[in-house]
Amino acid sequence: MNTGLHLYNTLSRKKELFEPLNAPNVGMYVCGPTVYSDVHLGNCRTFISFDLIFRYLKYSGYKVRYVRNITDAGHLEGDRDEGDDKFAKRAKLEQLEPMEIVQKYTLGFHDVLRMFNTLPPSIEPTATGHITEQIEMIKEIIANGYAYVVNGTVYFDVEKYSAAHNYTILTNRNLEDMLANTRELGGQDDKHGRLDFALWIEAKPETIMRWPSPWGVGFPGWHIECSAMSAKYLGDEFDIHGGGMDLAATHHTNEIAQSEACNHKQPAKYWMHTNMLTVNGTRMSKSAGNGFLPGELFTGDHPLLDRGYSPMTVKFFMLQAHYRSTLDFSNEALDASEKGFRRLMNAVSLLEKLTPSTDSDFEIEPLALACVKAMNDDFNSPVVIAELFEASRIINTVFDGKGKISAPELDKLKKLMNNFVFDIFGLKDEETSNVELNAVLDMVIDLRKTAKENKDYATSDKIRLGLQSMGIQLKDSKEGTTWSKA
Structure with missing residues (x-):
């Protein structure tokens, strides 16, 4: 079991030695997609990054329970617990039942991740499948005095919680500044405080997705699902909670508050966040017109793309940047990654054609140790890739007859490439698979x-x-x- 792994903890804002609560068992929860539309590249980067983490933890000897949820209810359009439910709105647009929308985009999400050759999580729970757990958690939060009911809607009392806990512990934001930057409550607003958020929302007569509760017919808020499902499958305290950095300020902040208000415990020991995507230096977004879907990236069917790129090229491109670094998409960067990926795969394909000698010009152990050291340093995949290119140089040198490698060193080289290229990075040779x-x-x-x-x-x-x-x-x-x- 690997006892030298360090990871960056958003909670402490520094790298920490990874010490599981119950080694060798590790509990990891990652916020999954909201399945009312096609999965976007930001989602893909997050799930590819945590697939790398999942794979490396298993390679390091840990028994990992990886939970990744599916949000299929309770996600409203507005930022003040208002607006239409996104699933119901999409269902109206496509003239389908809401759960048909859920099924359609869940399958699409799984198809995309299969193309990226990611491993499925240990458990993939849905919000609609855990309404009971969410209701029970809300009841406990009310009983502990941190929520109130108004006209069938349950709100979390942020001001009361903040009096006893650090509400902004994850982001270190100033609470006064947050209040100053939040709109005043309207005359018809039922909330007691501007930062309060809904745990349960009263259903309107036209609401399609609705469930009975002690407070009336309604549906859960967005944040409560992750608190309820992570506790159900990983316990009140678990090891790693992850997601995109855009979730830290609101969703993960509210998750921590809900969990502590219910269970009197900080839910996760380590919080990890992937960074954002940019295109030619500008943040990727639909509103900016520079966002593209995975399918568009694969086919090249987008004004910003010169051509399409294979899923493994895109995955290799993502792995060449650290998961906490901004990742900038450009045709030039993707072209370079394609060349690098082919170079790596070509070297791997030559391994079985090498003939060992009685002696060796190369020692593979330092390369293997360097790869492990890089992964132990907060999963530093770019450094590992540099070491793998050095291994590729050795392979090409021996194949060209300009160097010798012994049978024991060749076995180490094969093991190194198999472990890191295929088992840990989850890459595959798209050419030789044809x-x-x-x-x-x-x-x-x-x-x-x-x-x-x-x-x-x-x-x-x-x-x-x-x-x-x-x-x-x-x-x-x-x-x-x-x-x-x-």
Whole structure:
């Protein structure tokens, strides 16, 4: 079990030694998508980042229960517990039942993450499947004096909570400044305080998604679902809570308040947040017109994209930036990542073709230790990638006959690449996974070999140049002929 792992804790605002509450068991909760529309790239970056963390914790010897929720109720359009339910609004637009919307976009979300080759979570609970748990938690918060009921809606009393607890502990914001920047309550507003938020919302007559409760027919607020489901599956206290940095100021702040008001405990020991995405230096957003969906990135069907990029290229691009760093999309950056990813995959494909020697010019153990050291430093994937490129240089040097590697060192090299490229990063070779393409190219390479043996160099060159014009590069060596995308 890895006892040298350090991670950045948003709560303490510094790197801390990872010490699970009940090692080797680890509980990790990550806020999942709100499934009323297609998943966006910001979501994808968050889930790819926590997939990396999930994989590395398992690789390090921990038994991880990874819970990632699906928000399928209670998410309103407005920021003051007002407006239409997003699922009901989308259902009206598409003329479907709300749960058809949920099913449609949940399946789409899963399809996208499969393309990125992420592992499924241990548990994926839904808000609608845990209404009872949310109601029970709200009842406990009311009993503890931190919530009040007005006309069938239950509000969390932030002012009363703040008198005994640090409401802004996660963000370190000034409460007075927050109040000053929050709109005054209107004459028809039922809240006691400007920062109060809804735990349960009274249903309007036209509300489709509604459930009975002790306070009347209604539906849960957005924040309560994560507090209720994380407690159900991970306990009142667990190890890691994660999500995008945009969730810290409101959603995660309110989660902490709800959990402490109910259970008298800080829910998570470590809080982790992924950073935002930008496009050519400008924050990615629909309103700015520079946001694109994963499918548009794969096909290139977007005004800001010169062409499409494969899912593994995009994933490799994301892994080349630390999860807490801003990630800037541009055609030039994606092109560079595509070249780097192909270089890495080409090197991996050569591993089985290397012939070991009795002695070795290379030692692999320092490389492996450097990769572990980088991952132990708050999952520093960019540094690991630099080490993997050094491993690729060794592979190419040996394949070209310019260096020797012994059987024990070759075994270490294979283990290093398999562990980090496939098991931890979750990458896969999109070219070698195409069985039909491989079979055709193997046949063409064999035909070229026969032509060369018969001194038919015109045919040999025609095959090589023809493949090159189609983006396939052949490489001859004493080990044989290999191919890669040019």
